[in-house]
Amino acid sequence: MTLFIKNANVLNGNNELKIKHIWIENNSIKHLFTGDQNAAELLVQYGAGKEVTEIDASGKLVTPGLIDMHVHLREPGFEHKETIATGTASAAKGGFTTIACMPNTRPVTDNADTVKLVLDKAAEAGSVKVLPYAAITLNELGRELTDFTALKAAGAIGFTDDGVGVQNAQMMKNAMALAASMDMPVIAHCEDDSLVVGASVSEGEFARKHGLKGIPNESEAIHVGRDILLAEATGVHYHVCHVSTEQSIRLIRLAKSIGVKVTAEVCPHHLILSDEDIPGMDANWKMNPPLRTPRDVEACIQALEDGTIDIIVTDHAPHSEEEKAKGMELAPFGIVGFETAFPLLYTKFVKTGRWSLQMLVDRMTSDPAKVFRLPTGRLEQGAPADLTVIDLETEQVVDPTTFATKGKNTPFTNWTLQGWPQTTIVDGQVVWSQEATASKA
Numbered sequence: 205m206t207l208f209i210k211n212a213n214v215l216n217g218n219n220e221l222k223i224k225h226i227w228i229e230n231n232s233i234k235h236l237f238t239g240d241q242n243a244a245e246l247l248v249q250y251g252a253g254k255e256v257t258e259i260d261a262s263g264k265l266v267t268p269g270l271i272d273m274h275v276h277l278r279e280p281g282f283e284h285k286e287t288i289a290t291g292t293a294s295a296a297k298g299g300f301t302t303i304a305c306m307p308n309t310r311p312v313t314d315n316a317d318t319v320k321l322v323l324d325k326a327a328e329a330g331s332v333k334v335l336p337y338a339a340i341t342l343n344e345l346g347r348e349l350t351d352f353t354a355l356k357a358a359g360a361i362g363f364t365d366d367g368v369g370v371q372n373a374q375m376m377k378n379a380m381a382l383a384a385s386m387d388m389p390v391i392a393h394c395e396d397d398s399l400v401v402g403a404s405v406s407e408g409e410f411a412r413k414h415g416l417k418g419i420p421n422e423s424e425a426i427h428v429g430r431d432i433l434l435a436e437a438t439g440v441h442y443h444v445c446h447v448s449t450e451q452s453i454r455l456i457r458l459a460k461s462i463g464v465k466v467t468a469e470v471c472p473h474h475l476i477l478s479d480e481d482i483p484g485m486d487a488n489w490k491m492n493p494p495l496r497t498p499r500d501v502e503a504c505i506q507a508l509e510d511g512t513i514d515i516i517v518t519d520h521a522p523h524s525e526e527e528k529a530k531g532m533e534l535a536p537f538g539i540v541g542f543e544t545a546f547p548l549l550y551t552k553f554v555k556t557g558r559w560s561l562q563m564l565v566d567r568m569t570s571d572p573a574k575v576f577r578l579p580t581g582r583l584e585q586g587a588p589a590d591l592t593v594i595d596l597e598t599e600q601v602v603d604p605t606t607f608a609t610k611g612k613n614t615p616f617t618n619w620t621l622q623g624w625p626q627t628t629i630v631d632g633q634v635v636w637s638q639e640a641t642a643s644k645a
């Protein structure tokens with residue numbers, strides 16, 4: 205199939221927008237024409253004898269397909285929360301073309317068969333590229349290492365027990381040494397269980413006001429510090445999940461300055477919301493790590509700006525409405541993220557002038573590709589044709605009833621945002637477009 209995207213606004217790496225015409229053939233970007241070339245003539249010249257699908261991207265931003273290295277697709281085992289089909293559809297609608305899914309399914313992705321099942325279902329669902337992580341320990345119980353060799357052979361791209369922290373330091377050290385010997389990364393949910401028993405929100409204003417036990421910042425940072433020392437000792441590529449505290453950032457900054465191979469990610473909600481924004485005992489504001497203080501929020505923003513935190517991920521974590529209705533203390537942790545991530549960050553940081561558009565796009569495309577050595581995340585001749593067309597103008601109100609994900613658990617309901625993805629292209633195929641949705645409706 206041949207696809208011709210004309211009049212696209214493309215970033216040049218230096219935060220300048222240039223008009224380009226993008227010619228796609230055989231899954232990759234074959235030509236990148238400058239905007240002063242006549243699109244109609246190019247079509248005649250290069251499209252002779254071919255069936256060419258045209259997309260007019262006039263006035264729209266076209267970026268490399270967005271990449272989300274931390275998501276929960278829930279299948280197998282929790283299909284009432286999400287399936288690989290609904291999760292990837294939601295990702296496509298959010299402009300994502302590659303996503304990496306966490307192993308806290310049922311069964312846990314701690315064996316080669318489950319890795320293969322995820323990959324098969326993803327190929328079948330067909331929306332976006334799915335990269336599975338495998339568990340560090342069997343059943344994510346922290347007692348026994350999984351078979352790293354078999355998991356890597358089956359297609360796992362890294363090891364993580366996301367959902368829980370690995371409590372035992374020796375276990376983590378063994379995992380890191382083994383992963384290092386296989387040139388695989390260890391991705392860590394940092395949480396010391398002994399410090400968080402029975403808590404559902406962060407230690408801060410909201411917990412005090414409602415008489416709730418709080419999750420302290422040290423519960424995250426203690427693991428970050430421990431793991432940095434273990435990463436230094438083993439030489440592994442250590443990646444910190446959903447960083448949310450000033451203390452963790454301080455440690456990561458120090459580790460990077462002395463050459464430890466550490467990278468880190470942050471979620472939109474930890475960049476935009478603090479515990480002081482929580483309106484009441486509503487579990488759509490409950491996630492792990494919890495919303496921290498405004499001071500932590502500012503530390504996260506600055507860490508992303510100065511490169512201490514490398515990338516943005518959503519930690520898309522759908523739960524059913526019944527589960528979330530159990531209230532702040534009993535409901536499971538997690539909020540959905542795919543369909544609001546880019547508009548939230550564009551509206552809150554680019555529209556306000558704090559970030560360049562280039563910075564936001566890089567942290568969601570080329571930077572994750574760099575950190576995880578992916579072939580995608582670039583818009584250039586010869587690159588895989590994974591692209592996202594984004595409308596930076598139209599305002600739209602967040603309405604969870606229109607989400608493609610099964611999860612409606614978001615704190616951003618009714619927020620008015622700009623920067624909505626319009627068309628998502630994976631390997632030269634349109635996997636989602638606003639028009640198709642609109643005309644179907």
Ligand SMILES: NC(=O)N[C@@H](CC(=O)O)C(=O)O
Nearest residue numbers: 276366367491492521537538
């Ligand atoms: N982030 C969350 O609040 N929840 C995640 C688990 C996790 O990412 O630790 C989930 O699986 O629901």
Ligand SMILES: [Zn+2]
Nearest residue numbers: 366367393445
């Ligand atoms: Zn986690």
Ligand SMILES: [Zn+2]
Nearest residue numbers: 306366367519
């Ligand atoms: Zn997660």
